[in-house]
Amino acid sequence: MTVPDPPAPRAASTGPLVAAFLAAAIALLVLAGTHVAARMSPAVNRWVYEVGDATVPYAEHLGPFAGKEVLWLATWAASWAFLHAAFRRRRPRVRRWFLVFLVLLASSLALVGSGFPGFMGAQGP
Amino acid sequence: MRAASAAHADWRLAYGLAAGVGVVALAALVTAPVAALLGDSRFAVPSALHGLSGFLLLIVSTVAAYLALRLYAGRLRAYEDLQALSLLAAFLALVTVLFGNLVYIYYRAPEGPRAYFLETEPDLHRVFFVFKQFAGLCGFTLAVVGAYGVRQGGPRIVERPAERQVAAALLWLSWGFLVIAFGLGAAITRIRGV
Numbered sequence: 620m621t622v623p624d625p626p627a628p629r630a631a632s633t634g635p636l637v638a639a640f641l642a643a644a645i646a647l648l649v650l651a652g653t654h655v656a657a658r659m660s661p662a663v664n665r666w667v668y669e670v671g672d673a674t675v676p677y678a679e680h681l682g683p684f685a686g687k688e689v690l691w692l693a694t695w696a697a698s699w700a701f702l703h704a705a706f707r708r709r710r711p712r713v714r715r716w717f718l719v720f721l722v723l724l725a726s727s728l729a730l731v732g733s734g735f736p737g738f739m740g741a742q743g744p
Numbered sequence: 745m746r747a748a749s750a751a752h753a754d755w756r757l758a759y760g761l762a763a764g765v766g767v768v769a770l771a772a773l774v775t776a777p778v779a780a781l782l783g784d785s786r787f788a789v790p791s792a793l794h795g796l797s798g799f800l801l802l803i804v805s806t807v808a809a810y811l812a813l814r815l816y817a818g819r820l821r822a823y824e825d826l827q828a829l830s831l832l833a834a835f836l837a838l839v840t841v842l843f844g845n846l847v848y849i850y851y852r853a854p855e856g857p858r859a860y861f862l863e864t865e866p867d868l869h870r871v872f873f874v875f876k877q878f879a880g881l882c883g884f885t886l887a888v889v890g891a892y893g894v895r896q897g898g899p900r901i902v903e904r905p906a907e908r909q910v911a912a913a914l915l916w917l918s919w920g921f922l923v924i925a926f927g928l929g930a931a932i933t934r935i936r937g938v
Contacts (some may be wrong), residue, residue, distance in 0.1 A: 623787070631897070631898070631900075631904070633906070633907060635891050635892075635896050636892075636896055636897070636907060639889045639892050639896070640889050640893070640910070640914060642889075643885045643886060643888070643889045646885060647881070647882055647885060650878070650881060652876065654874070654878070658917070677849070679851075680849040680850060680853075681845065681848060681852070682852055684848065684877070688845075688881075691881065695885065703906065712906075713910050714905055714906050714909075714910070715907040717910045718797075724882075724917075727878075727882075728878075729803065731874065731875060731878045734870060734874065
């Protein structure tokens with residue numbers, strides 16, 4: 620009687636890794652976007668401040684930065700949960716999605732840098 | 745047995761590092777005039793802890809970045825060490841960010857460094873400090889994702905080129921942002937301390 624070979628182990632899903640780094644990039648893009656929007660619009664700045672004030676103890680000492688951190692963390696958690704649920708059983712191409720991640724990261728860096736005097740045509744006050 | 749232990753992080757290196765740092769910190773506390781060292785600002789202690797955790801983070805994430813280089817090349821033998829160090833780096837980054845938030849309260853106080861920079865050299869705040877904040881949060885985010893990537897891949901991540909290279913790249917990016925944040929923080933503190 621011959622014993623059949625054990626089945627080959629299934630390749631691990633790459634979905635959770637892709638979900639994790641994409642969620643991080645989305646959260647950083649939101650952080651940078653919030654920073655730029657708050658700098659350009661007093662109304663957005665006020666709203667960001669109120670988000671922080673409503674959720675972070677002693678946020679009045681941190682100013683709008685508390686709201687930016689809350690939005691960054693909330694986006695990170697929500698997008699990670701959503702993308703993990705969407706990708707966990709799939710095998711997306713890791714390198715291809717990593718390029719998307721790099722583009723998002725570079726965009727967030729450009730957004731933060733857009734406020735620097737002399738960078739991308741920005742003028743210092 | 746080996747396979748079972750490989751599934752969990754080997755914390756011996758982290759414990760050794762923590763014990764070494766603890767001994768040095770204790771010796772410094774016992775022998776040094778701490779009040780003269782820190783100054784009389786009420787933000788001196790959080791500021792010192794922010795700097796200390798940032799310095800420890802720099803050491804840990806540098807070792808993790810070296811191991812990530814071996815992971816990238818597929819020659820990593822010490823998977824457990826990389827797993828432990830990447831987790832420790834993520835934790836230290838969190839601690840540094842939390843103490844950084846406390847220090848930021850003093851930074852933006854009416855008599856704090858922000859007011860001084862805006863009055864004397866506004867670009868120090870608008871460029872260096874804003875970018876330092878972003879780089880610090882970026883480094884923390886990527887440290888968490890890098891540690892997750894290493895842990896999620898398991899010991900056999902070394903056999904999967906795309907995953908191991910991306911996990912290594914995430915740890916390098918995190919290290920790069922943390923170095924930028926640490927350097928800018930040190931420079932800003934040198935100009936106007938807390």
